[in-house]
Ligand SMILES: Nc1ncnc2c1ncn2[C@@H]1O[C@H](COP(=O)(O)OP(=O)(O)OP(=O)(O)O)[C@@H](O)[C@H]1O
């Protein structure tokens with residue numbers, strides 16, 4: 144079987160065409176199945192991949208203060224205390240948070256920038272390059288600018304402070320977010336101005352970002368801080384990665400779909416087997432044997448037949464999933480599958496990303512199973528005496 | 535040479551199709567197996583073709599014990615030595631004449647030119663080359679039988695087995711078939727025909743007529 148026998152291949156193809164209705168049914172179910180499963184895997188693996196990339200831009204450790212179970216501001220004294228811990232290379236007080244823009248029913252994400260401060264996120268670093276912000280200026284994303292424009296704020300915006308007074312900040316420039324669509328609500332402005340908007344005093348911030356010199360020590364240092372500050376919430380990059388991995392690995396949707404593939408595959412197989420081989424199919428195998436085909440020749444042709452159907456269905460299904468997820472950005476299915484993760488599918492780029500292991504899994508669950516399900520009944524018939532054809 | 539020695543064939547433990555048959559055919563002979571329906575004619579052909587095994591006894595073809603051949607070798611033996619013309623033709627109705635005729639050779643994976651040569655030779659010999667590319671189900675009964683005979687001869691078999699070859703033919707086509715037999719016999723083929731068509735009974739080319747009744751030789 145090391146050389147393709149084109150006569151048998153043509154025979155197999157003709158055989159498929161002869162049983163057109165049945166095979167169209169099988170190919171359709173098979174293709175849709177692979178398309179559905181591949182789509183789900185494409186969506187979840189790509190979202191997970193993008194999620195991890197976002198996490199990589201975050202600080203190693205973020206410390207948030209809690210009072211009475213509610214997140215509260217942190218004091219710079221705490222930062223000084225944390226910087227004494229061995230292994231922490233640097234840290235800074237961050238002023239950041241969401242701002243509810245009622246007029247457009249939209250949440251802005253305000254991020255305070257201190258002069259001469261390095262940014263963890265290369266995108267923010269790049270936006271700030273050569274843009275010295277004074278205390279009454281801000282940089283906004285194109286999308287934020289558009290929202291403000293719709294509310295007739297073209298040059299400046301009036302933020303309402305906790306005491307009800309207004310803080311006027313001018314729009315210096317807007318920037319495109321390109322691939323970073325999770326940042327489309329971003330507003331960058333002077334840290335001290337933002338303190339006023341949030342009602343913080345001079346040495347307060349919303350949280351503390353820390354860098355760890357040796358990434359292998361990250362978990363150790365994180366737990367050390369937790370022990371030190373039982374009231375604080377301490378989140379490390381590793382925690383976030385684990386959290387998102389769990390989100391998708393144990394996402395019931397993925398398992399449900401695996402279950403669905405199993406059922407459908409078995410449905411095809413059972414359909415094929417329950418029908419067994421029709422008396423016509425049996426007779427044809429008998430004829431082939433009577434004219435000198437060996438059992439292995441019959442199986443060789445049947446192998447081609449099953450391979451044509453399963454490979455064609457598999458790759459068509461894969462192609463459909465590819466187009467559906469990466470070109471059409473997974474309408475409907477994306478929303479359904481992201482629903483219980485509380486992530487918004489529309490904040491992901493869904494750029495082409497392939498995790499081969501899942502594709503391989505779907506392949507192994509479908510193609511060899513189908514080939515086996517085709518070969519076994521044929522083999523049973525082919526090993527019987529062929530004298531029926533004489534009757 | 536074909537030798538059938540003390541052969542019995544019992545189906546399903548109680549249907550006795552053949553009972554203690556002893557026969558010996560020489561190379562180049564044309565033999566008629568004669569008997570009513572159910573007498574066991576087709577069963578004898580199956581056994582000679584190695585399509586089934588005798589329950590008792592032994593069948594030897596050219597010193598090879600056909601009745602002992604494992605399935606794998608029985609198929610090769612058929613491919614190299616036997617051509618069968620079935621009662622129901624047993625063609626694949628949706629394949630073309632050429633494809634049907636070449637079907638026995640498909641597993642050999644021969645070069646295209648050789649296949650083409652073989653099919654055009656055999657189609658010519660049995661006067662069906664003008665229908666070479668026609669789908670078999672669109673042929674008349676007589677044409678289908680020519681295709682069946684052509685297929686049985688694609689590998690120049692030494693032995694040709696024909697089961698009721700004239701059952702579906704009118705008199706004119708039956709006489710044509712006899713002409714084909716004459717031609718094959720002149721090429722020293724051993725031909726065994728199972729039939730109850732009286733047309734064969736007093737034929738000059740027939741070397742021997744064997745009568746069977748209820749699975750026994752008369
Ligand atoms: N596979 C089988 N299983 C059970 N019984 C069988 C089988 N093949 C043949 N028989 C029986 O064996 C007997 C001989 O059958 P066979 O087909 O050889 O007869 P035949 O002479 O060819 O008849 P016909 O002229 O109708 O073709 C019959 O009684 C038939 O029913």
Ligand SMILES: [Mg+2]
Nearest residue numbers: 533575576697
């Ligand atoms: Mg018969």
